[in-house]
Amino acid sequence: MLQKLQNHINENFPFLNGKRLLIAVSGGIDSMVLVHLLHHLKLNISVAHCNFNLRSGESDGDETFVNSECNHYNIKLFVNHFETKEYADLHKLSIQVAARQLRYDWFNEVLEKEGFDYVLTAHHLDDSIETFLINFTRGTGLEGLTGIPQQNGKIIRPLLIFSRKEIENYAKENDIKWREDSSNASDKYLRNTLRHNVIPIFKELNPGFSDAFQQTLENLQQAHSMVDDASRIVYRKVVEDVNYQKRINLTELMVLPNYQAYLYQWLKPFGFTAWNDIYDLVAAQSGKQVFSEHYRLLKDRNELILAEKNELESEIFPVYEDKENLNVPLKITVCNKGDISLEQKGCIFVDKDTLKFPLTFRKWEEGDYFYPSGMNGKKKLSKYFKDEKYSLIDKENVRILCSENEVVWIVGKRADRRFLANETTQTIIKIELK
Structure with missing residues (x-):
């Protein structure tokens, strides 16, 4: 596994060599294996640990454990404590979404303040499979079926080529210590339900399920890349950027047999979800609008106009x-x-x-x-x-x-x-x- 990761980094992330890397470490098996691997590859790493104060003494125990292991490896540790439940209630978010926001916001702060180049997380192939199935059950476009990206800006996920089983075997073979998160045993969350009850059935039906799924994800990612390329080419012909607005020419758009797919591709980054309303807007009378949280899409004569919601008050x-x-x-x-x-x-x-x-x-x-x-x-x-x-x-x-x-x-x-x-x-x- 060590050599496989080395080859993977050399081929896909050669820019990591010589950089200052911040490793997101919970204390679980995945992140502890990542620390062990990168330490033995002699990369310049430090560790960031989030104490979300969600599991009483367990959360503090995780922090103590991560601190002990960093001392063992002689790795610098950064720790932050969050009042996650209060944050979730205040912003009307689920605990999972709140924790994710707090975590990545803090990682970006440490990245900038301490001069790190990248944040590395321990997401693996099974995490990507679970994400695929979650998006599949909720309804999604092609991008939702491509799994977790290997890189998103300065976030790198080098373990996505490994299955959970490979990580478990490596941990046992190298006598790596880790902490079990008791919440992982609960089926309260959809991800855990899929992990415990659904994915094992696929693996029982097909012992090579993980490898086959990884190939499927690669095929879907290539297809999504082609969709992005086509979308950009058509965008230049159909959409005009004018004064912080995007104006979609409906005459040009409607000659395309799959115009709805292009609208979806162009508008999804702006938070829209009412897709049927957007598709109906094409034939609606002028003045009709569809809103997302921060944007509006207006039918105006022969155009759809995308613009930010007007936040300037009517004060004098x-x-x-x-x-x-x-x-x-x-x-x-x-x-x-x-x-x-x-x-x-x-x-x-x-x-x-x-x-x-x-x-x-x-x-x-x-x-x-x-x-x-x-x-x-x-x-x-x-x-x-x-x-x-x-x-x-x-x-x-x-x-x-x-x-x-x-x-x-x-x-x-x-x-x-x-x-x-x-x-x-x-x-x-x-x-x-x-």
């Missing part, structure tokens, strides 16, 4: 001439006539004498109107947005700058001609987006 912010303007992305400076340039975007040059400070920065409202520069007469902002073919999201993101109740600027878009500097202006003010 004051804009001062002579002091810092908080919460407002505007800069105000006095300038000379020679500084005026019609070529500059994102700014306007106005006559100071026409303004009454403080100005106000706010969302537009129904009934707002202005006198568009370059035109005669006045126009309601709602009519301006319609003429400019603004989507619902575009309109929600618009902010206006006002002097008292009169619009000075549709910020970043169009100025009101009543306030613009001219040849008789005594003091010119430049207002620009930061």
Whole structure:
């Protein structure tokens, strides 16, 4: 097993040699075998242990054991204590999800603070099989059937090529000590139910189940890689990234016989789960929306527009001439006539004498109107947005700058001609987006 791991690292993770590695160690058989292996491969390792305070004296016993073994190996140990149940209750998470968040957040902190290059965990082939079956029972796309990735950023899982049986045999052959987690014996969690009651049946039916499944995972991973490649190629033809939005051209999309698969591939990273609603959105009338926790997908004419939910409150912010303007992305400076340039975007040059400070920065409202520069007469902002073919999201993101109740600027878009500097202006003010 030691030589197999050495070959695996040389072939797939040669960059680990000479790096500072932080090993996630619970005290269980998997992580203790990983420590033993990497120690004997003479890699530069330290250990991180999480005490989640979930099993009373057992958790403290695990910490004591890991500390003792690190002393034995002369390995530096980092320990953190978590109030996991309180965190789970506060954030409305399951204990497992809460522990995972706490664990990886802390690993990243140690990584950055202490100058480690990678975190290594002891996930193995059976963990990947269990993950496959969990995702399979809950409903998933192809990516959910590819098991646990060998690398995710700075997280490396070098034991995924080994089965639980191989790890157990290695531990016994090398007289490696470990701690048993009593919660692993309980079928309270789906993962344990699969481990104790389902996977043994597969192994009984096919003694070579683990090897066959590993080959299946490799095939699925290759298929998923091809899907990613195709998705990126089609994305460039169908999706346009504009002003922090993604605009999906429905004319281009709908000529694809499997357009739903592409939508799933593009939108799943943004937390969407109501896939039938999203697929129905393609044929819906303009203005219909589907939401995830942080994003929205809007049908607008011949596009689907993906954007973040608008978190900016509808407050009115004051804009001062002579002091810092908080919460407002505007800069105000006095300038000379020679500084005026019609070529500059994102700014306007106005006559100071026409303004009454403080100005106000706010969302537009129904009934707002202005006198568009370059035109005669006045126009309601709602009519301006319609003429400019603004989507619902575009309109929600618009902010206006006002002097008292009169619009000075549709910020970043169009100025009101009543306030613009001219040849008789005594003091010119430049207002620009930061």
